[in-house]
Amino acid sequence: MEPPPPYKVDRDDTLAPRWWDVRAWSKKKLALVAAGLAIAIVVLIVIIVEVTKNNKYPDYSKLNYALTDTYSGTGFFDNFDYFTGYDPAQGFVHYVPAAQADSPQYNLTYASSTSAVLKVDTSVNADTVPNASTGRFSVRIESKKQYSDGLFIFDVIHTPTGCGTWPALWLSDPANWPQNGEIDVMEAVNVVAANTENQMTLHTSPGCSMSVKRKETGKSLSNSCVNTTDANAGCGVHAGPSTFGSAFNSQGGGVVAMELRSEGIRMWQFARAGLPADIKSGSPDPSSWGVATADFPGTDCNVGNHFRNQSIIANIDLCGSWAGTPKIYGESCPGICTDYVANNNTAFADAYWEFGTFSVYKAT
Numbered sequence: 005m006e007p008p009p010p011y012k013v014d015r016d017d018t019l020a021p022r023w024w025d026v027r028a029w030s031k032k033k034l035a036l037v038a039a040g041l042a043i044a045i046v047v048l049i050v051i052i053v054e055v056t057k058n059n060k061y062p063d064y065s066k067l068n069y070a071l072t073d074t075y076s077g078t079g080f081f082d083n084f085d086y087f088t089g090y091d092p093a094q095g096f097v098h099y100v101p102a103a104q105a106d107s108p109q110y111n112l113t114y115a116s117s118t119s120a121v122l123k124v125d126t127s128v129n130a131d132t133v134p135n136a137s138t139g140r141f142s143v144r145i146e147s148k149k150q151y152s153d154g155l156f157i158f159d160v161i162h163t164p165t166g167c168g169t170w171p172a173l174w175l176s177d178p179a180n181w182p183q184n185g186e187i188d189v190m191e192a193v194n195v196v197a198a199n200t201e202n203q204m205t206l207h208t209s210p211g212c213s214m215s216v217k218r219k220e221t222g223k224s225l226s227n228s229c230v231n232t233t234d235a236n237a238g239c240g241v242h243a244g245p246s247t248f249g250s251a252f253n254s255q256g257g258g259v260v261a262m263e264l265r266s267e268g269i270r271m272w273q274f275a276r277a278g279l280p281a282d283i284k285s286g287s288p289d290p291s292s293w294g295v296a297t298a299d300f301p302g303t304d305c306n307v308g309n310h311f312r313n314q315s316i317i318a319n320i321d322l323c324g325s326w327a328g329t330p331k332i333y334g335e336s337c338p339g340i341c342t343d344y345v346a347n348n349n350t351a352f353a354d355a356y357w358e359f360g361t362f363s364v365y366k367a368t
């Protein structure tokens with residue numbers, strides 16, 4: 005009888021290590037796989053952190069506000085200092101002291117029982133005595149009192165218009181800028197278009213970003229509030245059409261509310277016809293106003309550290325480092341900004357602020 009054929013074993017098929025048998029991997033393969041896993045874990049953690057951060061939002065729960073200061077009536081300007089130094093924004097202006105601003109000859113600041121007017125001079129030209137050949141007379145007022153938090157209600161009846169103008173209603177601590185921050189409540193340049201948009205902006209020292217979750221109706225223009233970014237453009241928000249300029253003025257203006265609290269800074273702009281009843285009655289409650297026009301949450305910006313000792317400031321600059329650059333000025337206005345300002349006194353008749361009452365409230 006023939007012996008049976010020897011039992012054949014295909015060793016390669018049954019006993020060779022499977023690909024998942026880590027014990028059989030070379031050191032190199034092990035190292036590569038370990039490195040890949042580590043990278044995947046890091047990427048996952050970064051994604052989780054980012055998603056969490058992007059969803060983070062401050063708790064703006066209701067605060068109860070009590071009135072602390074009112075700027076109104078014939079004494080409106082009494083609680084402001086008149087800034088008379090060289091313009092820090094390189095404007096083509098000479099900011100005048102209170103005595104000159106109040107004089108019947110110039111009449112650049114004038115308060116009645118119902119409103120306060122702050123104007124650009126319309127009396128001099130390049131060839132008069134005095135003259136406007138090195139800049140036009142204007143006014144910049146800064147509240148003596150400074151604030152580090154609170155709710156500010158600004159009633160604005162008329163915004164300045166015209167070529168070369170750079171009006172602003174803002175808060176800052178100019179002696180400690182940008183360390184103590186700047187909050188621009190109303191600002192625009194070369195206000196010619198009827199539907200001009202108000203721009204609400206923050207300026208800070210390093211460490212204040214708005215690349216975070218925000219709830220606002222306005223359009224964000226930039227996320228870095230830091231003064232060294234983009235030549236100090238700040239983190240601005242456009243408030244929407246006709247929130248500055250002639251269309252805004254023809255409706256009797258409106259009210260801008262700014263809330264400064266550690267959770268963040270929010271601003272609302274209301275047309276005169278749409279004022280919340282609680283503002284009219286003097287018991288403002290931001291938690292009842294709905295989505296803000298501009299929202300600057302403190303998520304990636306320590307508001308308490310970046311914004312301190314803020315004076316309320318109103319001014320009308322002319323030309324300067326924003327309105328006067330050939331590119332910006334040329335977008336809506338003729339010739340060269342400083343020539344226009346020096347030679348065209350009658351063009352500034354509408355370049356005035358008219359304010360109703362400013363009210364400041366503090367959380368109790």
Ligand SMILES: *[C@@H]1O[C@H](CO)[C@@H](O)[C@H](O)[C@H]1NC(C)=O
Pocket residue numbers: 108111114121
């Ligand atoms: C000063 O200006 C105000 C507001 O525009 C005006 O009502 C007032 O008559 C002016 N006064 C003088 C002396 O021109």
Ligand SMILES: *[C@@H]1O[C@H](CO)[C@@H](O)[C@H](O)[C@H]1NC(C)=O
Pocket residue numbers: 130131132134135136137
């Ligand atoms: C403008 O006034 C200054 C004095 O304030 C004078 O020196 C200058 O010559 C004047 N310029 C013109 C063009 O009148």
Ligand SMILES: *[C@@H]1O[C@H](CO)[C@@H](O)[C@H](O)[C@H]1NC(C)=O
Pocket residue numbers: 181182183209231232235236
């Ligand atoms: C930004 O602020 C710093 C001071 O912190 C200052 O030295 C610098 O000139 C400022 N830059 C601009 C563009 O404003």
Ligand SMILES: *[C@@H]1O[C@H](CO)[C@@H](O)[C@H](O)[C@H]1NC(C)=O
Pocket residue numbers: 180184312313
């Ligand atoms: C704010 O102003 C007060 C009073 O002038 C001063 O004592 C304090 O140091 C200022 N704070 C900051 C952060 O500048």
Ligand SMILES: *[C@@H]1O[C@H](CO)[C@@H](O)[C@H](O)[C@H]1NC(C)=O
Pocket residue numbers: 338339343344347348350351
């Ligand atoms: C003066 O302003 C008016 C508009 O108010 C403008 O039409 C005119 O061209 C300006 N004149 C000069 C010399 O710039």
